[in-house]
Amino acid sequence: MRHRIAVVGSGPGGLAFARVMHRHDHPVTILERDPAPDARPPGGMLDLHQGLGQLALEKAGLLGEFEALSRPEAQAMRILDPDGTVLRDWRPRPQDRANPEIDRGQLRDLLLGPLGVRWGRDVTRVVPGARDGVLVHFADGRQETYDLVVGADGAWSRTRPAVSPVTPHYTGVTTVETSLDDVDTRHPHLARLVGDGSMAVYGAHRKLVAQRNSGGHVKVYAQFRAPLDWHTNLDPADAEAVRSSLLDLYDGWADPVLDLVRQGTTFVHRPLHVLPVSHTWTHVAGVTLLGDAAHLMPPLGAGANLAMLDGAELAEAIAAAPGDLDGAIRAFEEQMWARAGKWAKITTAGLERLMSPDPAEAIALFDEVQPS
Known part of the structure; x- marks a missing residue:
């Protein structure tokens, strides 16, 4: 069964979803507001975690290629006192690949592979419940209809209002x-x-x-x-x-x-x-969210990892139940909400400690999470 599926956004989560769907021989339309892949600087490195981002790449059949591109030595972390004194100088062992780093541009190109992206497609509104499916409105006035629209369009998602009235807070x-x-x-x-x-x-x-x-x-x-x-x-x-x-x-x-x-x-x-730590929504047929669109949290290393695993698991859920698209989406959302809620609590508490009036709190957090 071939559903008409669009993913809004070509970040790590949206591309992971489309790439795993491609692996299951199901086409996905990727709608991206940027006019070209190099329209904006790609941002800093990403550390992809075992069990999260690396698991998503494994589901996409790309783990080996990632390992060839990644920089495990970039897991090194040094902490200094404001006076310049080195307080911690942790360096990974040669075999340590728990969280190797990769350039965002390299990760994007790895995930893109054979996929096509419709660049310059600025989605302004997603309206479920249309006669023929979910209606997607574009800034140029055009409209398209899909059986499923996946919002992977980040913090200020244009897809999110279709399922949730909640907006991010400072x-x-x-x-x-x-x-x-x-x-x-x-x-x-x-x-x-x-x-x-x-x-x-x-x-x-x-x-x-x-x-x-x-x-x-x-x-x-x-x-x-x-x-x-x-x-x-x-x-x-x-x-x-x-x-x-x-x-x-x-x-x-x-x-x-x-x-x-x-x-x-x-x-x-x-x-x-x-977004609120436990952000969820009442299920809406034909629309769902993943990554920052669903669970925006402090940037402490979890965001891209969660987005990629969201995308990979959503694709697998759809591929496993092609005759029950709505049931697959419901099951995915429950699983995503549970995992995201846990990480939102962790990262929110982490930001508080990193921005504490006592710098010793930040160093103690490093000691708690860093491998021995």
Whole structure:
């Protein structure tokens, strides 16, 4: 039985869904708002966990290719005191592949494989209960109908209102992102500071994290508690003004740490929003959600992993019961809600500890979760 199925969004979750469906010989229409795969920077590295993201890749038949592309050495984690003292310097063993990192662009290309994406298809509204299925409205005025629409369109999902009135709320924590290029050649002292993986410095209600990506690229994240409108009198496009504001915020921290901000080029403001910890909805025939559209939570390493496993399991549920599409969706939602609720509690508590007035809370959290 061939259902007309569309997935909105070509992030890791939407592509994992479409790729596993492809493995089961069922076509899926991928609708993506971006006009091309390189329309936006792909973002930082992703650590894919055994039992989550790696399990999704196994279901898609891509685990071996992932292992060839991933960087297990990037699991390394270094923690510094604001004065520059190294407090923790954990490095993985050669055989440790619990959470290897991969560039988002490489992961996207791996998942895309033979799939086709309909780029530039900006979904504005999804309306279930139409005569011939679920009606999808596009920004250009066109409409299409499907038997199932899967919302994998992120935090500000245009699909979510079809099943839930809930919208994300601000956590009180903001991230400002910058980056360094060709770090080994242009900033060797910062390359040594960051190491092969990530480096974090924790203070009261704030932290600074640097993450090594491939190709000598380092992402830097300044994260702090602040009102949502903290930057009202600050032009986000004025890099010098943003840099100056951040340096004031982290005043007194060691110079090598602050160089991560001083050497940054452009700065991107990313306030952290989340959905309620136990977000669920009354089942609606023909529409479901996965990933951040369903369970947006603090970005502590679970989001992309959960989205990918959501997508893979949804595809398997549909493939296993081709004659009962609605029953397959109901079973998937129950399973997803249980897992997502657990992780939402973990990540919400984790964000509170990382943004604690006592930096020792963040270090204690690292010691609890890091392998011995």
